[in-house]
Amino acid sequence: SAVISQKPSRDICQRGTSLTIQCQVDSQVTMMFWYRQQPGQSLTLIATANQGSEATYESGFVIDKFPISRPNLTFSTLTVSNMSPEDSSIYLCSVRLADLGYEQYFGPGTRLTVT
Amino acid sequence: AQKITQTQPGMFVQEKEAVTLDCTYDTSDQSYGLFWYKQPSSGEMIFLIYQGSYDEQNATEGRYSLNFQKARKSANLVISASQLGDSAMYFCAMREEKTGGFKTIFGAGTRLFVKA
Numbered sequence: 001s002a003v004i005s006q007k008p009s010r011d012i013c014q015r016g017t018s019l020t021i022q023c024q025v026d027s028q029v030t031m032m033f034w035y036r037q038q039p040g041q042s043l044t045l046i047a048t049a050n051q052g053s054e055a056t057y058e059s060g061f062v063i064d065k066f067p068i069s070r071p072n073l074t075f076s077t078l079t080v081s082n083m084s085p086e087d088s089s090i091y092l093c094s095v096r097l098a099d100l101g102y103e104q105y106f107g108p109g110t111r112l113t114v115t
Numbered sequence: 116a117q118k119i120t121q122t123q124p125g126m127f128v129q130e131k132e133a134v135t136l137d138c139t140y141d142t143s144d145q146s147y148g149l150f151w152y153k154q155p156s157s158g159e160m161i162f163l164i165y166q167g168s169y170d171e172q173n174a175t176e177g178r179y180s181l182n183f184q185k186a187r188k189s190a191n192l193v194i195s196a197s198q199l200g201d202s203a204m205y206f207c208a209m210r211e212e213k214t215g216g217f218k219t220i221f222g223a224g225t226r227l228f229v230k231a
Contacts, residue, residue: 031216043221102148104219106160
């Protein structure tokens with residue numbers, strides 16, 4: 001299995017500011033994913049972040065708003081830029097262990113509130 | 116187009132009874148995977164069970180089993196002997212191959228309430 005930590009666990013931010021969320025994994029992983037879960041909703045994939053390449057964004061998400069870094073095989077960051085109240089969500093990091101089967105693990109999430 | 120459909124926003128079950136949570140999916144791929152996750156009120160996503168599209172036998176993990184009907188494109192989760200701790204949100208998900216890797220998409224979820 002994989003142990004995934006996220007920082008911060010929660011934050012309250014003012015509109016117009018930016019927040020960077022960190023995701024740390026205890027194993028080397030090829031593929032990392034960032035999801036958003038808006039209040040009372042399901043999970044929506046924001047982007048896939050592979051080490052050594054640019055992140056791939058899903059429809060409705062753009063790099064200017066959600067820049068992602070993936071400097072090595074155990075770490076990634078997601079920045080939520082120029083925040084508005086609509087960005088209030090839980091942001092989850094997820095990984096699949098390279099060559100170790102199908103399971104996809106999730107971090108504990110970062111609960112963001114924008115005022 | 117919605118690819119994962121969970122038609123039950125909420126379900127009630129009596130403790131110690133079995134419950135089935137419905138999930139249907141839509142894909143044109145031959146190779147795909149189906150998952151169920153549990154999300155308690157704490158917010159963490161807990162992996163429960165996986166079924167590959169080529170697996171002929173239904174997956175089982177303890178009290179969880181996945182009723183896979185490929186022709187119907189359904190992947191229902193069966194929880195046997197429900198416990199109070201099973202009260203949570205349950206998400207069905209599907210992994211599809213895509214250029215450069217794969218992605219996993221989630222259904223809207225079913226909230227399960229277990230009654231004592």
